[in-house]
Amino acid sequence: MQICVIPGDGIGSEVMAAATAVLRVLAPDLTLCEAEAGWGVFQRTGVALPAETLAAAREATAILFGAVASPSHPVPGYRSPIVELRRTLDLxxxxxxxxxxxxxxxxxxxxxxxxxxxxxxxxxxxxxxxxxxxxxxxxxxxxxxxxxxxxxxxxxxxxxxxxxxxxxxxxxxxxxxxxxxxxxxxxxxxxxxxxxxxxxxxxxxxxxxxxxxxxxxxxxxxxxxxxxxxxxxxxxxLGVAASSNLGHGRALFEPVHGAAPDIAGRGIANPTAALNCVVMLLEWIDRTHTAERLRRAMDAVASEGIRTPDVGGDATTREVTEAILEQIATQA
CATH class of the missing domain: 3.40.718.10 (Isopropylmalate Dehydrogenase)
Structure with a gap:
């Protein structure tokens, strides 16, 4: 079973790193492949959703999408890759x-x-x-x-x-x-x-x-x-909200928070929404027990006050992720 991971723009790479780290521990049998898309890719190559990425998305069981930073003005040739994925895959x-x-x-x-x-x-x-x-x-x-x-x-x-x-x-x-x-x-x-x-x-x-x-x-x-x-x-x-995009036998899961360029690269992005996407993904592939393990671990870490600055804490993305991984280990 293959999961296509598309980090995208801004904090997408940071929160997807947390999501994939947790997913590898909870479901080591899944195959994760990474592909690129987004405004940064468009600026570099002239294409926001490369053909290779679309092909990987088509072949995957499900997709984890990080974030996209679409411009607020018309740019010839640019179309939001998340909108394009939804329409092309009929999600x-x-x-x-x-x-x-x-x-x-x-x-x-x-x-x-x-x-x-x-x-x-x-x-x-x-x-x-x-x-x-x-x-x-x-x-x-x-x-x-x-x-x-x-x-x-x-x-x-x-x-x-x-x-x-x-x-x-x-x-x-x-x-x-x-x-x-x-x-x-x-x-x-x-x-x-x-x-x-x-x-x-x-x-x-x-x-x-x-x-x-x-x-x-x-x-x-x-x-x-x-x-x-x-x-x-x-x-x-928005920092904790997750969504699923469902079609016939296809699914894409994405945080709602967007690329958040103001904090990108600072290591303080809240991984909760991305991890909630992992919960939804696990439930979608009928691994409800595993999804519940992750949910319990996230709740335990939050109750301990290990949180990123956007929700009143001072922890980094990595610290929150590592704390959740430790909680998962204690459940084993």
């Missing part, structure tokens, strides 16, 4: 869990279309920019079905089995109107679940103020991106 479901005091929710985000389809253009006068929003029946149906199946699994474990369908169909009547229509059609196939609708602005307000009211949220790409970042505040913030 259509982005799953972002948030667990905190009184909070246990999941944002299920469509991952392949919407404003991320890349259909943008500048009008001839240079004063008007236009982006096309793409919403399809097929993508909407499969993401809502994924959310329903997840809610049903969570219901069996004691959760409410409630789906919140988030849209802006009162304004985006055609695009979000289609998403809403399809979502309600799929909902009819899951009578054991409870469904509600929220406009995205209301959902954002309630998610910030009353996160405990939510169980599973399903929405489109852009809205899901924003709402999942709001949700993660209740689970410790």
């Amino acid at each position: 259509y479901a982005n799953i972002r869990p948030t667990i905190g005091p009184g909070v246990d929710l999941v944002v299920v985000r469509e991952n392949t279309e919407d404003l991320y389809s890349g259909r943008e253009r500048l009008e001839d006068d240079g004063n008007t920019a236009i982006a096309e929003r793409v919403i399809t029946r097929t993508a909407s149906a499969r993401i809502v079905r994924t959310a329903c199946e997840l809610a049903r699994t969570r219901q069996a474990a004691g959760r409410p089995g409630k789906i919140t369908i988030v849209h802006k169909a009162n304004v985006l009547r055609v695009s979000d109107g289609l998403f809403r229509t399809v979502a309600l059609e799929v909902a009819a196939d899951f009578p054991e679940l409870t469904f509600e609708e929220r406009l995205v602005d209301v959902a954002a307000m309630q998610l910030a103020a009353q996160p405990q009211r939510f169980d599973v949220i399903v929405t489109t790409n852009m809205f899901g991106d924003i709402l999942s970042d709001i949700a993660c505040i209740h689970g410790g913030g």
